[in-house]
Amino acid sequence: MSLDQVLTVIVNGLTTGSIYALIGLGLTLIFGLLDIVNFAHGQLLLLATYSTFALYTATGSYWLAVACVAVAATAIGAGLDVVLFARARAAPITGLLISVGLIAIVENVLHEVWGPTPRDIPPPVSGVIEFGFVRLPATRLFVMVATIVILIAIALFLKRTKAGVALRAAGESPEAASLMGVSVERIRHLAFAVGTLLAALAGALIAMILPVEPVLGDSLLVVGFIALIVGGAGSPLGAVVGGLLIGVIESIGISLWSGTAAQVLTFGLLIVVFYFRPTGIVSTAQGSRL
Amino acid sequence: MKRTGPVVPTVVVAAMCSALLGACGDSDLAGASGEGGVKLCASVEQTGGAASLGGWFEQGLEVATQEINSGDGLIVDGKKVPFELAVADNESNPETGLAVQKRFEQAGCKFIFAPALATLTGPILQSTRNTDNTLMLTIASSAVPHLGTDKGANLFMPKLDFPYALPTVVEAAADKYAPKTAAVVMAQDASGEAQQTAIVKALEDRGIKVVYDDFFDPTTRDFAPYIDKIKRTDPDMVFAGYVDSMVSPILKAAVEAGFTQPVFVGTSGVSSKAFADNPGILNGVVALSGRAVDVTDDPDVQAYRDAFAEKYGSAPTESGSSWGVLYYESIRMLAKAMEIAGTTDDLTAISKAMTTDEAGDYEGRTIDMTFDAKHHAFHSSQVGFVNAGQISEYVLIEPKTRSSE
Numbered sequence: 001m002s003l004d005q006v007l008t009v010i011v012n013g014l015t016t017g018s019i020y021a022l023i024g025l026g027l028t029l030i031f032g033l034l035d036i037v038n039f040a041h042g043q044l045l046l047l048a049t050y051s052t053f054a055l056y057t058a059t060g061s062y063w064l065a066v067a068c069v070a071v072a073a074t075a076i077g078a079g080l081d082v083v084l085f086a087r088a089r090a091a092p093i094t095g096l097l098i099s100v101g102l103i104a105i106v107e108n109v110l111h112e113v114w115g116p117t118p119r120d121i122p123p124p125v126s127g128v129i130e131f132g133f134v135r136l137p138a139t140r141l142f143v144m145v146a147t148i149v150i151l152i153a154i155a156l157f158l159k160r161t162k163a164g165v166a167l168r169a170a171g172e173s174p175e176a177a178s179l180m181g182v183s184v185e186r187i188r189h190l191a192f193a194v195g196t197l198l199a200a201l202a203g204a205l206i207a208m209i210l211p212v213e214p215v216l217g218d219s220l221l222v223v224g225f226i227a228l229i230v231g232g233a234g235s236p237l238g239a240v241v242g243g244l245l246i247g248v249i250e251s252i253g254i255s256l257w258s259g260t261a262a263q264v265l266t267f268g269l270l271i272v273v274f275y276f277r278p279t280g281i282v283s284t285a286q287g288s289r290l
Numbered sequence: 291m292k293r294t295g296p297v298v299p300t301v302v303v304a305a306m307c308s309a310l311l312g313a314c315g316d317s318d319l320a321g322a323s324g325e326g327g328v329k330l331c332a333s334v335e336q337t338g339g340a341a342s343l344g345g346w347f348e349q350g351l352e353v354a355t356q357e358i359n360s361g362d363g364l365i366v367d368g369k370k371v372p373f374e375l376a377v378a379d380n381e382s383n384p385e386t387g388l389a390v391q392k393r394f395e396q397a398g399c400k401f402i403f404a405p406a407l408a409t410l411t412g413p414i415l416q417s418t419r420n421t422d423n424t425l426m427l428t429i430a431s432s433a434v435p436h437l438g439t440d441k442g443a444n445l446f447m448p449k450l451d452f453p454y455a456l457p458t459v460v461e462a463a464a465d466k467y468a469p470k471t472a473a474v475v476m477a478q479d480a481s482g483e484a485q486q487t488a489i490v491k492a493l494e495d496r497g498i499k500v501v502y503d504d505f506f507d508p509t510t511r512d513f514a515p516y517i518d519k520i521k522r523t524d525p526d527m528v529f530a531g532y533v534d535s536m537v538s539p540i541l542k543a544a545v546e547a548g549f550t551q552p553v554f555v556g557t558s559g560v561s562s563k564a565f566a567d568n569p570g571i572l573n574g575v576v577a578l579s580g581r582a583v584d585v586t587d588d589p590d591v592q593a594y595r596d597a598f599a600e601k602y603g604s605a606p607t608e609s610g611s612s613w614g615v616l617y618y619e620s621i622r623m624l625a626k627a628m629e630i631a632g633t634t635d636d637l638t639a640i641s642k643a644m645t646t647d648e649a650g651d652y653e654g655r656t657i658d659m660t661f662d663a664k665h666h667a668f669h670s671s672q673v674g675f676v677n678a679g680q681i682s683e684y685v686l687i688e689p690k691t692r693s694s695e
Contacts, residue, residue, distance in 0.1 A: 013515075015514070117534070128547075210542070254516060
């Protein structure tokens with residue numbers, strides 16, 4: 001392969017991996033703090049993707065659509081935790097069942113409203129960007145850059161803001177955080193809200209590169225979970241590393257061999273990590289969930 | 291004390307609501323009483339990866355049923371017998387397809403339209419002990435091995451089989467664009483593999499070099515790596531995917547990568563919408579199994595257009611609606627066969643009548659479908675040539691017969 005082909009493969013992998021990283025990070029925040037495996041995460045992403053499409057159709061502005069979806073998703077995430085998941089804190093299996101119920105509701109509602117036909121959003125950036133002899137799709141570069149910005153923002157939020165520090169403290173030890181004056185229950189609502197926001201942003205970015213259709217959420221959710229496990233359950237950095245790694249491995253697998261080989265490599269990675277490093281590639285401090 | 295009580299009812303209510311919503315799309319099998327009427331049961335891909343395809347089939351079924359029931363209808367023994375259509379969603383999923391088939395059989399359905407996807411119909415046909423009690427119609431390629439066997443005594447395939455349909459598409463596309471090289475990438479499932487085999491053979495028979503030949507997981511939606519790989523082989527023509535949910539993201543990835551010069555060919559599950567959504571693709575071909583019913587100047591399709599408008603309020607506008615024509619004519623032929631046989635119960639007599647020339651002898655035929663002795667359908671079809679997202683012309687392709695018949 002020539003250099004431009006290698007770079008294209010890597011950019012494709014990092015683009016897909018960026019989406020996986022966002023999904024994995026959202027799942028990690030929710031799992032790390034709430035002990036909830038949110039199977040409805042894919043459907044929340046799908047809801048955001050359709051909402052982005054609907055708002056874009058209504059306003060003609062992709063950016064306005066994304067901003068509105070981000071605000072709405074944050075509110076919906078907080079609302080879901082307050083109304084549903086908060087009542088199942090003592091029984092995580094109940095939270096899991098709730099998320100399964102949400103899958104059925106969101107999927108059926110979306111199908112009733114939108115039907116099965118794939119929908120398309122013209123990306124706000126298009127064309128091919130040339131770096132010397134290397135030509136890369138502008139849309140995919142944008143998705144990568146946008147993801148980096150989002151991840152930096154989340155990292156700054158977790159490390160530099162009071163709410164973010166409180167979130168990490170509650171993840172490490174809810175009892176100690178409570179004794180320090182942190183309202184753990186409110187922080188949990190915040191964690192769900194931020195997790196849902198990340199799903200929504202992933203959905204809005206996906207709408208730029210893939211057609212919007214009802215089956216979109218399922219396969220992305222599976223990879224998001226793999227990213228979470230490979231990276232290290234409860235580790236935000238781990239989810240990002242896991243997502244990017246899976247994206248690149250998939251891209252390399254398809255380019256060098258076939259789609260089947262890419263799947264084998266992805267699940268092979270999962271098995272290898274389980275065997276040699278069960279806590280994930282990025283270990284968190286002992287006892288820490290975030 | 292742990293308070294989990296209120297949550298459980300919430301979950302139960304949520305699941306019940308979702309089940310109710312999901313059932314809203316299905317016609318109620320119990321509602322089709324069959325009393326005095328002929329019950330037609332259809333397993334349709336209303337949701338899942340092939341939902342766009344399923345929607346077009348359902349159109350054909352509903353249009354035909356309404357037309358027959360509102361007009362002179364099916365007359366047997368001097369009495370008008372209505373058709374009662376019951377549609378169930380197989381979710382484009384093999385397990386659900388089997389469950390739907392079981393429900394149909396338990397409800398006593400004698401006339402069943404099986405799923406369109408080979409991955410669904412294959413297991414159904416393998417698990418059915420015999421077809422003596424049902425007359426089954428399906429366009430799925432997995433029916434082919436059963437046609438002409440004891441098991442296929444009452445099994446019909448109202449669509450040109452891939453080895454007959456796809457070479458004509460390849461020839462029409464090659465006549466128009468004279469490619470020297472081609473790439474083929476299909477979903478790794480029964481339908482995809484059958485199409486890949488037929489397309490590659492047709493290309494090689496035509497002397498076109500296949501420079502890329504691969505499969506993808508049917509759930510794949512990000513095709514950038516595949517497009518990158520195909521681009522490296524520099525093909526003149528690309529055959530990729532067989533339904534809109536596959537082809538649309540493939541075309542989108544191609545436009546993103548600036549790979550718009552080759553001719554992209556959509557086989558018969560693909561509609562012009564996939565190309566209309568990606569006008570950056572310079573040239574394309576869509577293969578229609580039926581007839582283009584979204585055109586206004588073809589007198590052969592006027593009857594279907596009128597019946598469609600009667601049912602839905604306006605004439606069809608999507609090229610994919612051509613699929614509906616196959617099932618539309620199937621039901622009309624079935625009604626005619628019942629009249630010829632003088633029965634709605636004797637499946638052997640009805641099956642025999644379906645293979646006669648008289649079964650197609652009625653007004654307003656949209657396509658010239660006939661069934662041979664083994665219940666293979668032969669009919670003309672069309673390809674549409676697409677330029678920058680719009681269909682610029684349709685070409686009619688005459689049916690070929692089997693050399694062994």
